[in-house]
Amino acid sequence: MGIETSCDETAAAVVEDGGVILSNQVASQVEIHARYGGVVPEVASRQHVLAAVPVIEQAMAEAGIGWGDLDGIAVTIGPGLAGSLLVGVNVAKALSLARSLPLAGVNHLEGHIYANWLNGGGVVFPVVCLIVSGGHSDLVLMRGHGDYVVVGRTRDDAAGEAFDKAARILGLGYPGGPAIERAARDGADCLKLPRAWLPGSYDFSFSGVKTALLRLEQGAKISSLADAAASFQAAVVEVLVTKTVAAAREYRVGSILLAGGVAANQCLRERLTQESPVPVLVPEPWLCTDNAAMIAAAGYYHLQAGRVDGPGLDVIPGLKLA
Ligand code: KG4
Ligand code: ZN
Numbered sequence: 001m002g003i004e005t006s007c008d009e010t011a012a013a014v015v016e017d018g019g020v021i022l023s024n025q026v027a028s029q030v031e032i033h034a035r036y037g038g039v040v041p042e043v044a045s046r047q048h049v050l051a052a053v054p055v056i057e058q059a060m061a062e063a064g065i066g067w068g069d070l071d072g073i074a075v076t077i078g079p080g081l082a083g084s085l086l087v088g089v090n091v092a093k094a095l096s097l098a099r100s101l102p103l104a105g106v107n108h109l110e111g112h113i114y115a116n117w118l119n120g121g122g123v124v125f126p127v128v129c130l131i132v133s134g135g136h137s138d139l140v141l142m143r144g145h146g147d148y149v150v151v152g153r154t155r156d157d158a159a160g161e162a163f164d165k166a167a168r169i170l171g172l173g174y175p176g177g178p179a180i181e182r183a184a185r186d187g188a189d190c191l192k193l194p195r196a197w198l199p200g201s202y203d204f205s206f207s208g209v210k211t212a213l214l215r216l217e218q219g220a221k222i223s224s225l226a227d228a229a230a231s232f233q234a235a236v237v238e239v240l241v242t243k244t245v246a247a248a249r250e251y252r253v254g255s256i257l258l259a260g261g262v263a264a265n266q267c268l269r270e271r272l273t274q275e276s277p278v279p280v281l282v283p284e285p286w287l288c289t290d291n292a293a294m295i296a297a298a299g300y301y302h303l304q305a306g307r308v309d310g311p312g313l314d315v316i317p318g319l320k321l322a
Contacts, residue, residue, distance in 0.1 A: 107182070
């Protein structure tokens with residue numbers, strides 16, 4: 001069983017052998033936080049307390065198994081909101097003690113990567129993983145299960161954050177990624193927005209392209225929302241794809257993995273697949289956003305490697321991958 005409460009979704013899932021989803025339940029708090037214009041941490045913690053047990057019971061019911069059929073409990077310990085993480089970790093510890101099940105504390109980003117094992121496999125190590133979400137843009141070299149080297153990361157905004165800010169500038173609403181993608185369908189990359197290449201580094205920077213868009217908007221130089229959205233998306237995707245492909249060549253990888261909420265972006269998926277010298281694995285769109293099946297998959301490989309956590313397991317809100 002996987003349990004995920006790092007931000008504003010309360011999620012529980014049952015996964016068999018690290019790859020077969022038996023159930024995947026997500027209770028979203030998006031509407032509650034929308035009233036405040038963003039996630040309110042104290043409200044999120046209280047919602048997790050209310051939702052955790054029902055969501056876990058639903059995941060068990062959907063899987064159609066009994067408690068005695070579980071082999072372990074995996075739970076997100078970070079990065080995320082401390083109060084939110086604490087709810088999931090304490091429920092997981094209680095279940096682990098009550099049912100004498102081994103416990104695995106999982107990094108949320110590791111979970112996003114392992115969403116790729118829920119596709120039916122095909123991962124050939126070493127791989128480079130591009131993790132692009134609302135909070136992260138990391139390029140990670142993975143040489144085996146649990147073995148991560150972060151080779152590049154954003155120096156300012158995360159890719160998803162940049163999509164959200166660009167959508168706000170253009171008045172396209174929240175969440176910004178899907179809104180930009182929809183608007184971009186009828187547009188062309190004709191605004192010539194800047195790309196931050198940061199030569200010699202696999203790091204990213206997305207604040208410049210966002211500011212360039214803001215200047216154009218302030219100067220009333222945007223005549224087509226569709227062209228603006230398409231130009232912004234093209235600028236972000238071009239940098240992500242070029243650096244990921246360069247890293248794949250340098251490290252002679254067997255496959256490229258996409259992960260995180262921005263991996264749902266069709267333009268990113270298509271361009272990366274076109275330009276990559278090796279197979280590109282991308283989770284189904286509904287497994288790119290926060291869920292507990294990906295946490296269960298990652299936890300399975302922890303337990304396989306004998307990495308069992310005890311009752312002293314604690315949350316680490318600022319947890320890093322490597
Ligand atoms: O992984 P995720 O669900 O939550 C975090 O852990 O951050 O990612 C959410 C982010 C948001 O910034 C959202 O705008 C972005 O992923 N996103 C997209 C798309 N769908 C979601 N960005 C671009 N294109 C999309 N289709
Ligand atoms: Zn996430």
